Amino acid sequence: MSLTTRSSLPSGGSRRPSFHTRSKGRSSSIVSARAAGKSGPVKKVVLAYSGGLDTSIILKWLQDEYNCEVVTFTADLGQGEEVEPARAKAEAMGCKEIFVDDLREEFVRDYVFPMFRGNALYEGTYLLGTSIARPLISKRQIEIANMVGADAVSHGATGKGNDQIRFELGYYALKPDIKVIAPWREWDLHSRSSMVAYADKAGIPVPEAKRGDASAYSRDANLLHISHEGNQLEDPWWEPEEDMWTRTVSWYDAPDEPTELVITFDKGDPVAINGEDMKPHEILTKLNEVGGANGVGRLDIVESRYVGMKSRGAYETPGGTVLFHARRALESICLDRGEMHMKDEMSAQYSELIYNGFWFSPDREMMQAAIDKCSESVKGDVRLKLYKGNVIITGRRSPNSLFDEKLSTFEDDEGLYDQSDAGGFIKLNALRLRTLNRVRGGH
Known part of the structure; x- marks a missing residue:
């Protein structure tokens, strides 16, 4: 509201x-x-x-x-x-x-979480x-x-x-x-x-x-992050001083004991932390607090602006960094390979649309519809530890998990998978490579 x-x-x-x-x-x-x-x-x-x-x-x-x-x-x-x-x-x-x-x-609720469902990272780094x-x-x-x-x-x-x-x-x-x-x-x-x-x-x-x-630094802040630009950051070789950072402690000063969390997701969005239901902005606020206290979420990058120039920025996104890694961990057991790979292919273009200002464009909305459909099965819990700037995944579980212990085991799978079938599968995939070799010769 x-x-x-x-x-x-x-x-x-x-x-x-x-x-x-x-x-x-x-x-x-x-x-x-x-x-x-x-x-x-x-x-x-x-x-x-x-x-x-x-x-x-x-x-x-x-x-x-x-x-x-x-x-x-x-x-x-x-x-x-x-x-x-x-x-x-x-x-x-x-x-x-x-x-x-x-x-x-x-x-x-309506901007950060939908964007995070798409695993958006501009140029592979910026949240x-x-x-x-x-x-x-x-x-x-x-x-x-x-x-x-x-x-x-x-x-x-x-x-x-x-x-x-x-x-x-x-x-x-x-x-x-x-x-x-x-x-x-x-x-x-x-x-x-x-x-x-x-x-x-x-x-x-x-x-x-x-x-x-x-x-002074040019700063932009909201519940997801704070950015720092200008001043000495305009020299890409200059290392930021510790007093520039405002939302995260230094990795050196972070606690010597990890902080453990369990984040619960439903339809791709976080809904609870350690079993406590929270509103979207409360979840991000809480993750900012614990993430920042453990030195999570610092980023120093040179990015490509839409207007054509390079720009250096230092970012602090503690809660968003935790959420990004947690969701990816849950998606690994909830999404089919085809879903995951197609979503990853869209992510770069989706991120670029948002970075360039096309949130209200039909192409972003088309991608969002596919992303949201894909997220319907992303439900369950992720256990993780925050330690000196790191987000360490220690467990994931879901009622929609596609992970089948009987199929993946190194022990007896009770006949669910015939390993001899793999030979024909490999030969079929190798057919074009063998044909190329016969026609064009070896490398």
């Missing part, structure tokens, strides 16, 4: 200051043209608003440059910090309509923690835009990254005629110092870490 709260300023509430930051020589006609957009003036825009410095600057910039009403939307996706302060910041900047939504349960949050934010923004009669939406993604694509593909898939404002692609605030100067003149508080040469 999503909890939505909405605030309104009284009619006599404070309005935004009239400060404008524009390049010398910019005419008012250019500003008017921008405010008019490509298909008429922008009257009301819904901004994905975190309450941080960047989106606060964007809020003010939208008011200045587009002379429009700004509605803020702040999503609680389990990022681990209070979202309510964003309300006060938006009110102080003159916003009359403010949405603060608790989307944790919907996020895990897509940032990617999977964007379609839900886009969907909720469009819902709010429809609710308040907004004619535009806006986001804080840069023009170099993947998130601009993910947000906007979601917007257009759900509301094809929506206007999209992407400030990073329009404004002339192209450095941290220029943004800080803008904030100072507009009366927006600037944390000390954002001033001068003190360059």
